[in-house]
Amino acid sequence: MPRLVLEARRIASNVQHGLHGRRRSGMGENFWQYRRFVDGEPAARVDWRRSARDDHLYVREREWEAAHTVWIWPDLSASMSYATHKLPPKRERALVIAFALADLLVKGGERVGVPELMRPSANRRIVERMAEAVILAPELPASLPPAFGPSPMSEIVLLGDFWSPAAEIAARIHDLAASGAHGHVVQIVDPSEETFPFSGRIEFEEPEGGGRLTVGRAESWRAEYDLKLVEHRARIRAAAQRAGWTFLVHRTDRPASDLLLALHMRMGAGGTGAAPGFAHGARTEAAE
Structure with missing residues (x-):
């Protein structure tokens, strides 16, 4: 955790130059x-x-x-520990972005909270407070953000892999947006979850349910996997759009600063328009 805190502060410092505050x-x-x-x-x-x-x-x-409050939820469930090719686990990327974004927002005069873990605060040591809240979390983390009642002036940032059933994700977005709060859904994925580079005999293990599936020729599944990926993201994006929210995809082989800058700019623009500086992988662009 100390390493992630330091990395978050470094990224936030690099991105902060040229950004305008959002003091309220x-x-x-x-x-x-x-x-x-x-x-x-x-x-x-x-x-x-x-x-x-x-x-x-x-x-x-x-x-x-x-007043305006930003709620940041990083997915800490078991599936977020997945990583390949010496890339950072998705959980680490979610935490770094959560910490760095909170640091930027508090410096701009915002209040930041973590649903069910930390009440909104404008403390200058917001990163350390968030890290402590995560470490001391009393329950096993869930794959979807908790149901809570944000005020209409709140903004919500959800950082996870969002591989749960699309209907469950859509229902949670609908519930969180019911009060009028604006939000952003960020799907953080390992590159292998987009490109499906597997071939030959492969055993796949579901990290949260414990299910296993052995495939004789994994490469024969690639085309169908691509179609399912496009369909899954389309359903999440549609749910976000119905709520007036934004939807982003971030791969862990891309710099964390790319996502931080794009997310901060979308928040500053009220979620409208494109976000310069956000780099998708080629397959992500095709899927979207």
């Missing part, structure tokens, strides 16, 4: 407003006194919750 007001702890309770939020957040006066449940928001 609203950092206090005073009462701001009541808003409707969103499915998936902890019941402890309900203001029962206010809710008793109506037929709906309400949450009492403070200023920092109403």
Whole structure:
């Protein structure tokens, strides 16, 4: 973890030059407003006194919750440990991007939180606080982000491999976007997951379910695999577009700074338009 923290700070420092801050007001702890309770939020957040006066449940928001907050979720599940050809595991790339993005955002005056692990904070030591929260996580990580209730002014960044069933991914995006929060889905993949370079007799093992599949001529599966990959990404992209979110693909053989710059620029542009500086691999462009 210390190595990832140092790498994140180095990348953030390199990218920071030429970027404009995103400073906003609203950092206090005073009462701001009541808003409707969103499915998936902890019941402890309900203001029962206010809710008793109506037929709906309400949450009492403070200023920092109403202000712009960026929630960053790095996928830490078992499938993210996969890596080939001495490339970094997908989990390490997700953490480096999460830390570096948080560092940039806090320096620009934003608040950053990690769903279920860390409340939004504008602390200058945000990277160390995020790393500590990840290390002390009480439960085994899941393959999809947790259901929580971001405020309408929030922005969400999801960093994972997103190989779960497309219907489950689409449903989670829909739930997180229900409050009006804007978001970005970043699929982080190892190059072999795009190019399917396998041939001959190969045994594939599912890292989270434990299933195994032995293939006699793996190369004969390549064409069908490519079609499934295109279909899977198209469904995720469609779900993101319906929610007004963006969808990016990043390969671990590309510099982390490419993704950090592109993601930060998309956030600054409100998720519209292309993101200069984001380099896709040739097969990623074809799949998209």
